[in-house]
Amino acid sequence: MQNELTRKNIRLKEYDYSRAGYYFITICVKDGHEMLGSIAVGAATCRPYVKLSDIGKTVKDSIENIHGIYLHVSVDKYVIMPNHVHMILRVAATGDGRQIAAIGDGRQVAAIGDGRQVAAPTAISTVIGNMKRYVSMQCGFSIWQKSFHDHIIRNEADYRRIWRYIDENPARWTEDKYYVRENNTMTINELLTVCNEIAPPDCVWSGDNVGLLVDREGGVDRVLVALDVTLAVIGEAKELGAQVIISHHPVIFEPLKSVTYANATGRRVMALIKNNIACICMHTNYDGAQNGINDRLARLAGIVNPEILVNQDGKYGRFGLLEAPAELMEYAAGIKLALGGAAVRAHDAGRPVHKVCVGSGSSGGILSHAIGAGCDTFITGDVRHDVFCEARDMGINLIDAGHFATEDIMCELLIGELSVRAPRLKAVKALNSLKPYSEVF
Numbered sequence: 001m002q003n004e005l006t007r008k009n010i011r012l013k014e015y016d017y018s019r020a021g022y023y024f025i026t027i028c029v030k031d032g033h034e035m036l037g038s039i040a041v042g043a044a045t046c047r048p049y050v051k052l053s054d055i056g057k058t059v060k061d062s063i064e065n066i067h068g069i070y071l072h073v074s075v076d077k078y079v080i081m082p083n084h085v086h087m088i089l090r091v092a093a094t095g096d097g098r099q100i101a102a103i104g105d106g107r108q109v110a111a112i113g114d115g116r117q118v119a120a121p122t123a124i125s126t127v128i129g130n131m132k133r134y135v136s137m138q139c140g141f142s143i144w145q146k147s148f149h150d151h152i153i154r155n156e157a158d159y160r161r162i163w164r165y166i167d168e169n170p171a172r173w174t175e176d177k178y179y180v181r182e183n184n185t186m187t188i189n190e191l192l193t194v195c196n197e198i199a200p201p202d203c204v205w206s207g208d209n210v211g212l213l214v215d216r217e218g219g220v221d222r223v224l225v226a227l228d229v230t231l232a233v234i235g236e237a238k239e240l241g242a243q244v245i246i247s248h249h250p251v252i253f254e255p256l257k258s259v260t261y262a263n264a265t266g267r268r269v270m271a272l273i274k275n276n277i278a279c280i281c282m283h284t285n286y287d288g289a290q291n292g293i294n295d296r297l298a299r300l301a302g303i304v305n306p307e308i309l310v311n312q313d314g315k316y317g318r319f320g321l322l323e324a325p326a327e328l329m330e331y332a333a334g335i336k337l338a339l340g341g342a343a344v345r346a347h348d349a350g351r352p353v354h355k356v357c358v359g360s361g362s363s364g365g366i367l368s369h370a371i372g373a374g375c376d377t378f379i380t381g382d383v384r385h386d387v388f389c390e391a392r393d394m395g396i397n398l399i400d401a402g403h404f405a406t407e408d409i410m411c412e413l414l415i416g417e418l419s420v421r422a423p424r425l426k427a428v429k430a431l432n433s434l435k436p437y438s439e440v441f
């Protein structure tokens with residue numbers, strides 16, 4: 001890109017501003033409809049570019065034909081965006097030094113610099129008008145907004161700035177003034193930035209898959225928050241008109257080789273894309289974040305000043321002292337109430353509960369770290385049989401408060417954060433964010 005711009009600038013230096021003109025032209029599609037193409041990312045270059053539609057390809061032809069029709073007019077640089085076109089037009093001077101074309105004035109001239117005769121109309125408005133007409137004729141209907149925007153490029157600095165603006169246009173599409181936002185919306189990337197502030201990606205466990213996992217076209221003003229991206233949750237998002245689901249568990253975890261109806265992940269991804277619903281996942285990065293899930297769980301468990309428990313995976317728990325020691329079965333009943341669970345499972349090591357460690361979700365694997373931190377009690381979910389046996393032999397109280405119950409607290413927590421950091425958004429918890437099973441007593 002840099003080399004190309006430098007070449008252009010060498011040519012620009014030879015250009016006599018009193019004798020010819022450079023113009024920055026912008027032409028828009030009627031009502032901002034994105035019919036010329038869509039933004040895609042080049043597989044080899046990793047750079048955003050505009051994948052042209054058939055209409056976009058016709059526009060490309062019409063631009064590339066300009067110089068063939070008007071010998072004195074060349075297109076130095078252009079970009080076809082989803083709903084507008086930018087270009088730099090260079091108009092040669094006449095032999096007698098008069099400028100061959102001026103915007104809108106419609107003057108005819110007799111010759112261009114090299115003495116060739118030109119019969120064609122030379123006003124920029126005519127060149128653009130004919131180009132627009134050609135495209136509309138090929139499409140069979142009129143696609144353009146009336147008139148166009150123009151800017152006379154007066155010097156090299158101006159030319160450089162505009163050249164670069166055109167070059168970077170596809171990468172900056174969602175910041176573009178022609179980008180049509182839905183009412184009062186954020187872009188999906190703005191929302192992702194907010195999510196990354198709440199749960200910084202550097203807190204993430206290395207094997208995890210977090211962030212924007214399914215994209216969408218257009219902005220976002222309604223968010224549905226759920227623990228899992230199930231078909232019921234996707235259906236609810238569709239009903240509510242929510243353009244994005246923010247979940248704790250990643251909708252895609254294992255690398256996909258295909259997206260089909262043959263498995264649950266394929267069905268979910270199909271449903272999301274079909275309904276243009278995006279999906280952002282905040283998983284172990286939200287577990288570990290300051291004021292994240294484990295901090296919240298620690299407060300609910302009555303830990304006064306929770307400290308971070310780190311293990312080799314970077315998956316963090318929290319630990320600390322209760323205000324006063326408690327008896328295990330009584331304490332476990334309190335945890336059940338605090339988390340709204342139907343039941344908890346507990347191993348009573350015969351010690352009072354005082355120094356407690358929490359690990360949201362399925363954190364049985366960090367039991368030894370809780371013991372190492374000197375805790376007498378560990379609270380998590382999804383505790384395996386062998387972890388209960390381990391707790392018994394190591395003499396530590398263990399409470400299994402449920403995978404769902406220890407993590408579903410993220411919904412309320414996140415909605416609270418979003419209401420402060422992104423007040424334009426309407427975020428609600430999915431009614432279908434439910435345990436995927438029933439308990440039978």
Ligand SMILES: [Zn+2]
Pocket residue numbers: 249360361362403407
């Ligand atoms: Zn989990």
